[in-house]
Each structure stands twice: as structure tokens, then as C-alpha cells.
Amino acid sequence: MLEDKHKKAFNKIKTANNILLVTHYRPDGDALASLCVMSDVLDSLGKKFTAFCQDPAPSQFNFLPNVEKIISDRSKLNFSSFDLIITLDCGDLSRTALVDEIPARKSDQTVIEFDHHPKVDDYADLKIKTVKTSSTSELLYDFCKINKIKISKNIATCVLTGVLTDTGNLMYDNTSDKTIKIASDMLLYGAHLPTILDNTWRNKSVGGMKLWGIAMRRLSVNKKYNIASTVLTRKDFVDTKASDEDMEGVPGFLSNLSDVDSLLVLRELDNSQLKGSLRSMNDNVDISKLARKLGGGGHAKASAFMLDAKLVKTGDEYRVE
Numbered sequence: 001m002l003e004d005k006h007k008k009a010f011n012k013i014k015t016a017n018n019i020l021l022v023t024h025y026r027p028d029g030d031a032l033a034s035l036c037v038m039s040d041v042l043d044s045l046g047k048k049f050t051a052f053c054q055d056p057a058p059s060q061f062n063f064l065p066n067v068e069k070i071i072s073d074r075s076k077l078n079f080s081s082f083d084l085i086i087t088l089d090c091g092d093l094s095r096t097a098l099v100d101e102i103p104a105r106k107s108d109q110t111v112i113e114f115d116h117h118p119k120v121d122d123y124a125d126l127k128i129k130t131v132k133t134s135s136t137s138e139l140l141y142d143f144c145k146i147n148k149i150k151i152s153k154n155i156a157t158c159v160l161t162g163v164l165t166d167t168g169n170l171m172y173d174n175t176s177d178k179t180i181k182i183a184s185d186m187l188l189y190g191a192h193l194p195t196i197l198d199n200t201w202r203n204k205s206v207g208g209m210k211l212w213g214i215a216m217r218r219l220s221v222n223k224k225y226n227i228a229s230t231v232l233t234r235k236d237f238v239d240t241k242a243s244d245e246d247m248e249g250v251p252g253f254l255s256n257l258s259d260v261d262s263l264l265v266l267r268e269l270d271n272s273q274l275k276g277s278l279r280s281m282n283d284n285v286d287i288s289k290l291a292r293k294l295g296g297g298g299h300a301k302a303s304a305f306m307l308d309a310k311l312v313k314t315g316d317e318y319r320v321e
């Protein structure tokens with residue numbers, strides 16, 4: 001049972017000497033918030049720990065308490081010194097960026113996984129996973145409640161941030177009655193909603209908005225599959241002076257389309273890769289099947305994939321090459 005697993009995880013934490021917290025590369029709000037929640041819990045227990053994420057936190061999340069503790073420099077990680085490794089929001093091993101270290105761990109090194117992605121990648125000793133939970137942050141709220149850990153103002157801020165960013169401000173259908181109840185509770189525990197929204201949603205730059213404009217202008221619909229798609233090239237980012245962070249929220253916003261079943265947003269990253277973000281607006285379309293075919297993964301309604309490719313313009317159209 002999940003409750004027993006939460007208790008077991010807490011016991012492991014209490015007896016551990018040196019803990020590694022890991023969240024996924026290219027971290028989003030839920031990834032960072034869950035890392036920060038767990039940092040707060042470990043701090044209050046007086047535990048020695050390191051919080052690691054392969055990529056640095058986008059500056060919009062600087063308001064999250066504990067985010068300054070996260071390190072991205074791998075050379076500072078002495079993996080063999082940890083007796084407990086806790087992964088947060090990493091549906092599969094590759095997302096931890098510790099693909100060599102975790103499978104090769106010693107027998108006295110335990111891995112606990114907290115996650116809400118459907119993918120079952122068997123890399124942890126103790127898996128606390130449920131796809132019915134809006135976010136890993138919501139899962140950590142359960143962890144705190146079950147183990148009678150005091151919800152500090154800092155924890156409340158992080159949990160609410162993770163919940164809001166993973167549910168599109170409670171608008172996606174991973175939002176349950178419980179999710180809304182937790183969000184409301186977090187306000188009672190001291191989370192400040194305007195601060196969270198100012199940093200995560202009302203944070204668009206002029207360049208960023210122009211980039212959103214390009215994404216909207218290029219929308220086209222494939223009638224056969226009733227899928228809308230759009231593309232953003234590196235040049236668009238340069239022309240609008242927008243950053244990758246400005247791109248956050250575009251797929252979610254475009255998924256407000258009502259007359260198509262699904263959506264694809266393809267954009268060039270700065271490392272000669274393409275990232276495809278997929279959304280399904282139809283309960284009968286599990287878009288993660290397409291994501292998995294293309295080497296990616298995610299949820300039925302929101303998933304993503306990466307390609308080693310670029311966008312080439314021919315006339316008014318863009319081709320993946």
C-alpha cells in the first residue's frame with residue numbers, strides 16, 4: 001500500500017547518513033518544487049544531503065525556498081558517499097542523468113523514487129508512484145501528512161508551485177478534488193499565491209510574447225489526424241530575443257484549442273536537437289503512444305520527445321531533417 005511505502009521511505013530517511021536528492025534534467029516547476037520540499041524536510045531533520053539537478057534551475061524559480069541549494073556540477077558529486085538516493089519526478093532512469101551511477105550502486109546504497117509518471121522503469125528499490133496524482137509535489141504532500149511532518153510555510157509554497165505548474169493552474173484534467181483541497185490547504189499553511197503566479201505565469205517578456213505570437217501564427221491543422229502543429233526555430237528565438245524559458249506554457253496555452261484532437265509543438269533547442277511537445281485534448285487520444293514511438297514518453301494528455309534533427313524551411317512550410 002502506498003501509505004506503508006511512505007512510512008518505509010521516512011524510516012529510511014531517518015536512518016540515512018548522507019542523502020542525494022535528484023530531479024530530472026531541464027527541470028520544470030514540479031521537479032524543482034519537489035526537490036525543494038524534500039530539502040526542507042531533510043533540513044528540519046538535521047540530515048546531511050545534496051540536492052542535484054543536471055541543469056540549473058531557470059531563474060523564474062529563484063523564489064522557491066531552498067532552490068539555491070541545488071547543484072548542477074557533476075564533478076562535485078561523490079556518488080559513492082551517499083547511502084540513500086531519492087529521485088523526484090523522474091519517470092525513467094535517464095531523466096536522473098545518473099544512468100551509470102544508479103544501476104551500478106553498491107548494495108548498501110538505497111534508491112527511493114517519488115514520481116507520478118505512467119512509465120515504469122525499474123531502477124528504484126522503493127517506488128512511490130501513482131499516476132492519479134497531479135504532481136510529484138502532491139505526492140510529497142501525502143508523504144508529509146502520513147509521516148506527520150509539519151508543513152512549513154516553505155513547504156507550502158513549494159507544494160503549491162508544483163501543483164499549479166503541473167496542472168496549468170488547476171486547469172488540466174489531472175486536477176482532482178484532492179488537488180484543489182491541497183492547493184487550498186497550502187494557502188492556509190502560508191503559501192502566497194500572487195508571488196507564485198507572478199513568477200510562474202505573469203512573467204512573460206515582450207520578446208517571449210512575440211515568440212508566442214509566432215507559434216500561434218504558424219499553427220496549421222492536419223485534417224487526417226485532426227492534429228494542430230506549429231514550429232519554432234532557433235532563429236525565432238534570436239529574432240525575438242526570447243529565451244527557452246519564455247517558451248514555457250506555449251503547448252499548454254495552445255491546448256486550449258477546441259476543434260482539434262491533439263497538438264504538436266516542435267522547437268529547435270540550442271544543442272541541435274528538436275523537442276516535440278504533445279498534448280491531447282480528446283479523452284480518447286492517448287498522445288503518449290506517439291511520444292513513445294518517437295523515443296519519448298509522458299502522460300496520455302501531455303508528453304514529449306527529442307529528436308536529433310533540425311527544421312528546414314521550404315516555402316511556407318517547415319520540414320524535419
Ligand SMILES: [Mn+2]
Binds near residue numbers: 030089135136166
Ligand atoms: Mn511532475
